[in-house]
Amino acid sequence: MQLFLLLFFLLDQVIMVTAVPGCQDGRDRDHRRSTNCKEAGLSDVPAGLDPQIRVLLFPNNLISSLSWSSFTVFTDLYEIDLTGNKVPEVTPSGSPLLPTLSVLRLGSNRLTSLSDHAFSACPALTELYLDNNTIVSLTDQTFSGLDRLQILDLSSNQIKVLPQLMLHPLTSIEILYMENNKIKLMPDGWFNKKEEVPYLFLSANPWDCTCSNLYLQTYMVDFDLNVYIRDGETIMSGALEVVCSSPPWHVGKPVMNLEESDLCSPHLSTVRPNTESPTTQPRPAGTSESLPSILTSTPTDEIQEEEEHT
Ligand SMILES: *[C@@H]1O[C@H](CO)[C@@H](O)[C@H](O)[C@H]1NC(C)=O
Numbered sequence: 571m572q573l574f575l576l577l578f579f580l581l582d583q584v585i586m587v588t589a590v591p592g593c594q595d596g597r598d599r600d601h602r603r604s605t606n607c608k609e610a611g612l613s614d615v616p617a618g619l620d621p622q623i624r625v626l627l628f629p630n631n632l633i634s635s636l637s638w639s640s641f642t643v644f645t646d647l648y649e650i651d652l653t654g655n656k657v658p659e660v661t662p663s664g665s666p667l668l669p670t671l672s673v674l675r676l677g678s679n680r681l682t683s684l685s686d687h688a689f690s691a692c693p694a695l696t697e698l699y700l701d702n703n704t705i706v707s708l709t710d711q712t713f714s715g716l717d718r719l720q721i722l723d724l725s726s727n728q729i730k731v732l733p734q735l736m737l738h739p740l741t742s743i744e745i746l747y748m749e750n751n752k753i754k755l756m757p758d759g760w761f762n763k764k765e766e767v768p769y770l771f772l773s774a775n776p777w778d779c780t781c782s783n784l785y786l787q788t789y790m791v792d793f794d795l796n797v798y799i800r801d802g803e804t805i806m807s808g809a810l811e812v813v814c815s816s817p818p819w820h821v822g823k824p825v826m827n828l829e830e831s832d833l834c835s836p837h838l839s840t841v842r843p844n845t846e847s848p849t850t851q852p853r854p855a856g857t858s859e860s861l862p863s864i865l866t867s868t869p870t871d872e873i874q875e876e877e878e879h880t
Contacts (some may be wrong), residue, residue, distance in 0.1 A: 590618045591616075592612065592616070593606060593616065593619070602625050603622060603623050603624050605620075607631065608628075610628075611632060612628060614633065615641065621645055628655065629653040631655050635657060636657045636660055639667060641668055650675065651675040652676050653699070657680060660688045662686065665691075666690065666691060667691045670694060673697045673698075674689075674695055678701070678703070683707045683708070685709065686712065689716055693716065695716055695718065696721070698713075698721065700724055701726050702726040703726075704728050713736065713737075723747040726749075727750075729748070729753055730754070731755075732757055737764070740763075740764070741764055745770075748772055748775070749799065750775070753775040754775070755786070756785055760785065768796055770796050771797075771800065772812045773808055778817075779820040779825060786825055790812060794826050795809070811824075
């Protein structure tokens with residue numbers, strides 16, 4: 571009996587290392603069966619993997635498309651790691667093809683945008699990593715159906731505009747990484763569906779400190795203790811790192827240190843040169859050129875939309 575067990579054990583070990591070339595079978599931290607095909611030159615999900623495997627790790631390969639159906643043989647799938655591949659897009663699926671998938675890693679791929687319902691194939695996601703792509707645009711519906719999602723990483727992309735309703739489906743969100751993007755404005759009431767997000771990363775964005783960003787300023791004042799920065803695995807309080815990039819007179823100031831009047835009142839030093847300039851000639855009525863631009867243009871959504879299209 572003991573000999574049989576020993577033999578069984580040895581056989582098991584042999585199977586563990588010889589499953590699929592370039593892949594190493596094992597267990598993840600929570601003892602789920604996993605296979606790791608790191609840097610194996612794969613351009614597709616390899617054939618011959620055991621359908622019982624729950625954690626599929628394919629970091630740093632050459633996989634150039636994400637086909638949900640190539641994972642449906644894995645009946646109890648927990649995690650897919652495609653970090654550092656060449657996936658250019660995520661296509662919505664008509665049905666939840668991967669109903670058990672909890673963790674999806676797509677960092678360092680080639681994603682440039684994410685369409686409506688992009689993750690409808692995997693509605694049970696709790697962690698979604700999309701960092702270090704070149705994502706420019708998202709929609710109100712990109713994350714629809716992900717009501718169990720707790721961690722969303724959108725850091726180090728090229729996101730310019732936050733869709734007004736993008737967070738609404740994410741009723742369980744706990745950690746939202748958005749640092750290192752091109753975001754200027756936080757839409758009014760952006761966090762209204764779930765105001766308190768315990769870990770929020772907002773730094774390294776070109777925040778605009780004008781009246782149109784009043785929601786960001788009040789949010790920062792109310793929830794500054796939830797705002798962090800990170801360095802690798804280490805996180806530190808980071809509310810003071812959420813700083814203004816415009817207008818020029820607020821550059822570098824922490825958003826939370828400004829008051830409503832700082833954002834919404836006309837800036838005096840731009841007014842002064844105009845009022846002080848000698849007005850020997852009366853200005854023709856009806857011309858607005860001589861008014862400081864801050865008084866004539868309250869930044870409107872129209873202006874921002876124009877910027878988006880350029
Ligand atoms: C970001 O992705 C590129 C490839 O797209 C990779 O070379 C680089 O190492 C990644 N950076 C980080 C910090 O992961």
